[in-house]
Amino acid sequence: MPQTRKPAAEWVAIQANPKAGSGAQREQVGLLVDSLREQGLRPLLFKNRDRLSRILTNPELKSRLRCIVAAGGDGTVGDVLHRYPGCPISILPLGTENLLARYLGIPRCGRSVGEIIAAGHVRTVDLASVGERRFSLMASIGFDADVVHRLDAIRTGHVRRASYLKPIWDSLRSYQYPDLRIRLDDDPQTYTAKLVMVVNINAYALGIQPAQSARDDDGLLEVLLFERGSTFQMLRYFYKVMRGTHESLADIRRLRASRIHVESDGAVPVQIDGDPAGMTPVDIRVLPAAAQFVAPASRVKVTT
Numbered sequence: 001m002p003q004t005r006k007p008a009a010e011w012v013a014i015q016a017n018p019k020a021g022s023g024a025q026r027e028q029v030g031l032l033v034d035s036l037r038e039q040g041l042r043p044l045l046f047k048n049r050d051r052l053s054r055i056l057t058n059p060e061l062k063s064r065l066r067c068i069v070a071a072g073g074d075g076t077v078g079d080v081l082h083r084y085p086g087c088p089i090s091i092l093p094l095g096t097e098n099l100l101a102r103y104l105g106i107p108r109c110g111r112s113v114g115e116i117i118a119a120g121h122v123r124t125v126d127l128a129s130v131g132e133r134r135f136s137l138m139a140s141i142g143f144d145a146d147v148v149h150r151l152d153a154i155r156t157g158h159v160r161r162a163s164y165l166k167p168i169w170d171s172l173r174s175y176q177y178p179d180l181r182i183r184l185d186d187d188p189q190t191y192t193a194k195l196v197m198v199v200n201i202n203a204y205a206l207g208i209q210p211a212q213s214a215r216d217d218d219g220l221l222e223v224l225l226f227e228r229g230s231t232f233q234m235l236r237y238f239y240k241v242m243r244g245t246h247e248s249l250a251d252i253r254r255l256r257a258s259r260i261h262v263e264s265d266g267a268v269p270v271q272i273d274g275d276p277a278g279m280t281p282v283d284i285r286v287l288p289a290a291a292q293f294v295a296p297a298s299r300v301k302v303t304t
Contacts, residue, residue: 010066011042012117013052015080017072017094025094028110029071032092035114041066053083062087067117067294073159074099074137078273081127081134081291090117090294096160097274099203100136105299121300125216127290128200130282135272136291137203138210139284141180141262142195142226143234145271146171152276161206177229180264180280184223184257191253194229195237196262198222198284205274208241211254219288223260225253260284 016029029045036043046052056062067088070080073095080089093101093108104123106113127134150167151159182191199211199222211222226237228251240246247254260283262270267279 009040009042010064011044011061012036012066012069012090013055014043014045014069014071014092015049015052015076016045016047017076025071028092028094028108031110032069032071032114033110035111036117039114039118041114041118049079049083056084056087066120069113069117073097074273075275077101078135078275081136082132085134085290088122088292088294097205099205099273100201100293103201103203104293104295106295116296117294119297121295121297122292123295123300124289124292126200126219127287128198128221128284129287130270130272130277130284133272133277134287134290135200135277137199137201137273139198139270139272139277140196141268141270141280141282142193143171143175143177143229144195144197145269145276146175148271148274149269149276172231172234178264178266178268180262180268182223182225183261184255185259187257191225191255193225193227193253194233195226196260197224197226198260199224200286206242209244210241210246212244212247213254217289219286220256220258221260221284221286223255223257225255227251227253258286 033043067090068080068084069090069092070077071092071094074097077091077100090113091101091106092110092113093106127136130139147167150170151164177194180193180196182193182196197210199214201216202209202211202214204210211224214222237246240249246252263281269279270277270282
């Protein structure tokens with residue numbers, strides 16, 4: 001009798017951050033690999049991003065892909081979002097902040113992440129983009145982005161919170177706070193601000209929540225315009241943001257839009273999810289329901 005061929009197992013791609021690789025991180029990746037195998041899934045580890053991209057051009061292999069795991073920090077998650085649109089994504093949080101993983105309730109534990117992937121619960125969320133680059137959390141233009149650009153220019157490896165001290169000090173000493181001109185959707189009105197934050201998901205470094213009304217599935221972005229510019233005003237804004245009282249300030253304007261255009265007389269830095277994203281002028285737009293994240297069942301919304 002002819003033998004029935006056993007269906008090929010689903011596989012999981014693990015995209016590791018090539019700049020990372022401490023012993024603790026390798027241990028968590030090893031635990032993830034063991035957990036996936038125990039769940040009957042086939043894990044494949046990639047440090048070469050181009051190799052995974054080539055494999056995903058094979059329709060048969062892509063059809064058996066359970067998800068791509070971003071094993072690293074928020075920068076690794078952003079890179080996976082940008083490189084592999086349409087693929088379900090999981091996260092093994094190995095960075096300093098791990099903002100998106102924390103938002104989705106994903107623990108820093110390889111074995112637990114393997115169990116979450118095997119359970120297969122998926123949360124669909126909006127993304128946003130700057131040009132062709134996708135991001136999940138937020139973008140900013142101005143002082144905050146200047147700090148990110150300065151850090152990127154001097155970083156040599158893993159970023160820690162202390163890594164930001166010198167860039168912040170340098171920005172406080174030298175940033176000039178040029179005017180930013182903002183237009184939203186098809187509204188002809190032009191707004192002016194010194195710092196712009198565009199929020200998709202209400203999560204940021206140091207536990208900051210920049211926009212309480214932000215929702216990850218409403219097809220809109222929250223826009224905060226900080227209207228004053230000086231070292232004193234930035235320190236004042238930072239204090240209020242840390243306390244969560246900034247949205248009540250009269251000199252912070254809160255708006256919502258699906259498309260945002262920001263320009264200035266000179267080039268002003270832009271950042272997305274803690275990574276440099278060029279200079280002004282910049283166009284930001286929402287991408288409704290553009291990402292699927294494998295998450296714990298408790299963080300997956302039930303629709304009726």
